[in-house]
Amino acid sequence: MTASLVALLKSTGLSAMTLGNGVMLVIACVLIYLAIARKYEPLLLLPIGFGMLLANLPLCDLMAPPTEGSTGGLVWWLYQGVKYGIFPPLIFLGIGAMTDFGPLLANPKTIFLGAAAQFGIFATFFGALFLGFNSPQAASIGIIGGADGPTAIYLTAKLAPELLGAVAIAAYSYMALVPLIQPPIMKLLTTRKERAVVMEQLREVSRMERIIFPIISTLVISLLVPPSAPLIGMLMFGNLCRECGVVDRLSKTAQHELINIITIFLGISVGATASADKFLQAGTLQIIFLGLLSFCIGTAAGVLFGKLMCYLTGGKVNPLIGSAGVSAVPMAARVSQIVGQQANPQNFLLMHAMGPNVAGVIGSAIAAGVLLSLYGS
């Protein structure tokens, strides 16, 4: 009798629970709390948190690969979309359909701000190398500073899948914290007078320009940095669907149903990669620290380049729009708007900041392509 009770107890998950599992379950609940109660990027942190919860339930084996006699866990199958780099480009398809490149086309020089803010990626790459990560790992950590979730997941899944959970969580947490991280850096590097600069109204962008832009940029970028092609190609195709005006149904599906479905799959499977043995390491803390550093350097580089442009144009560019070059659309642009309006209540930078902001998305996808061509197998 006693023996059978013990056997029953052993078949439950409770007996197989390790300390690591327990800690991971607590972390998962913290992420779920942050997503629900604090609204930190809930669309991603909630699925990631719950995926983490599922992956750390002992004996449930949701992340188990198929073996002789078993078909494999549900989440393992979902994860194949991340592993083979399918989900992030599909997310980009939706982002492309949602993005208005108008502010960038109206003021094309803001593309330099989008490029400058990618500096954090490369600075952090060297920081991570210095801390003892290998090159592919360092590249995956640096990309956190691109502030672009799908790009970070795409690159990390290819270069250092063992870090995927930590990198994705760091990337999305910092993106949620953009309104806290950026303003002190922006204020430190600019004078009140610079922040108060009111920018000239943006010109109208013609339909022709809007249609040609995604085609040309796909051609140019994919020819120069071929590994960027999946991300840039999908981003620009989504944008073409949006701008051409003849495939409204495709555009609507890409920016609503499709991106939502993929977000669920992506979030749960990325969260599920954070198993106790991979996540509970000193390396994770280093990744979280380096990710923050990457964000800060990217912001600072964008603002400093903005100052340079302000100087070169004789005070026509507000340096605050530079910080929007770290992608994080549209949060980073909103931060530029808020900080700008604090200095001058009649200042509206939002649309001006959208230029570097969308340029930043392209910029981090290119940076990912460059890193892939350097360290991809």
Added chain:
Amino acid sequence: MLNKESLLEIMRELGKTCVKELIVTHDRVEMRTYERGATEASGGRNVAPAPEIVSSPVPETGLKEKIKEKLRENSVEIKSPLPGTAYLAPGKDTNGKALPGEGASVKEGSLIALVEAMKMFNEVFSPVKGTIRSIKVGNETSVKVGDLMMVIEKSA
């Protein structure tokens, strides 16, 4: 608003035109004009002093323009700073903040409107102290950059 001097000035101006009668009601200028010699003109005899003021609307708008101009010196046009959805409903609580309606007095820097773009409520603040004279666009209508949203009358 109408003192003796300005009344006299209006009368002098009227003398130069073909307006025969002007009815002024209290504070607001309510003008009714009767064209001098209109009957004659219809009869085929043109007695109007100058061709550009033959018809009655000319002097009327001329006067209205004058009054408008006077108001314009004192009024500040609030234009939309960015493309989006304008929130201006008087007394309506939007985003947790009450917006002032027509006739409300505002201080420099007080919130007068919201323009929602990129899921962000951008606050529009009054650049002057004064009174909101008129709101030009409906609540929750979409606006482009530079669209006139409201007119504020500056107060001393």
